[in-house]
Amino acid sequence: MAPPKIVILTGAGISRESGLHTFRDPDGIWARHRIEDVATPEAFARTPALVQGFYNARRAQLRDPAIRPNAAHEALAELDARWPGELLLVTQNVDDLHDRAGSRRLIHMHGELAKARCLRCEGVSPAPGDLTPASTCPDCDAAGSLRPHVVWFGEMPLEMERIGQALEGCDLFVSIGTSGAVYPAAGFVREVRHRADTLELNLEPSEGSHLFDEARHGPATQLVPAFVRDMLARWA
Known part of the structure; x- marks a missing residue:
C-alpha cells in the first residue's frame, strides 16, 4: 500500500x-499597531516609512539568536x-x-519576512536587514520600489x-x-x-x-x- x-x-x-509573537498576543508587536496602518497596500502607499519600520522590527526579532x-x-x-x-x-x-x-x-x-519584492520589476530578493522608503532593488536598481515580501490584508x-x-x-x-x-x-x-x-x-x-x-x-x-x-x- x-x-x-x-x-x-x-x-x-x-x-x-x-x-515569536502572534497576531493575537495582547502584548505583542501587532498589539501596538492597527492592521490598517501597517498591513495593507493602502498603508504602504500612504506611510511607507511607518510600514517599513514595523516590518524592520519584526525582522530584528527574527534575527535574535534566541529565536530558533x-x-x-x-x-x-x-x-x-x-x-x-x-x-x-x-x-x-x-x-x-x-x-x-x-x-x-x-x-x-x-510570503517571507526576510525577503523584499520590487514594485517595478516584481523581483523577489533577500532582505534580512532593514528596509527604508529609499531602498534600491538589486535586480533593476530602482530606488524606493522595495516592499516587504509579505501578503497584506486584501491581497491574494x-x-x-x-x-x-x-x-x-x-x-x-x-x-x-x-x-x-x-x-x-x-x-x-x-x-x-x-x-x-x-x-x-x-x-x-x-x-x-x-x-x-x-x-x-x-x-x-x-x-x-x-x-x-x-x-x-x-x-x-
Whole structure:
C-alpha cells in the first residue's frame, strides 16, 4: 500500500514556542499597531516609512539568536526528509523557522519576512536587514520600489493553484497551530473533509476544530513530534 499523500498547514502557534509573537498576543508587536496602518497596500502607499519600520522590527526579532526552530519545526523537517510519499507543508507564517529547521517541500503562502519584492520589476530578493522608503532593488536598481515580501490584508496568498492541487489529491490534511479564523487557509479543511482524513494539532480548539475527524490539543512541541514519530513508524 502506498503511503498517504499529506498536506500540512501551520500557523503562528507553531512559532510561538520559539518566542515569536502572534497576531493575537495582547502584548505583542501587532498589539501596538492597527492592521490598517501597517498591513495593507493602502498603508504602504500612504506611510511607507511607518510600514517599513514595523516590518524592520519584526525582522530584528527574527534575527535574535534566541529565536530558533523548536521541536515541532524540527519534527516536520524530519518528516519532510524521510516521508516516502507526497508531502506539502504550507505555512501561513512569514518567519523562516521551517526553512532553518530543514523543511524543503514548503510553501510560504503569506510570503517571507526576510525577503523584499520590487514594485517595478516584481523581483523577489533577500532582505534580512532593514528596509527604508529609499531602498534600491538589486535586480533593476530602482530606488524606493522595495516592499516587504509579505501578503497584506486584501491581497491574494501565494501559490494558491499549487496548494489547491495538493489539497485535491491529499489523503491526510493536518492543521497545526492555527486559529481557524484566517481565510483562505481556514477553509482548507472544508475542501478536503469528505475525501481525506483530517487532524488538528493545536494548543486549544480552533474556530474550525469541529470540522476535523480528530483533534489533539496541547503544545506543538509535544504533539507534533509524537505525530511524526507515529507516521514514520508506520510508513517510513
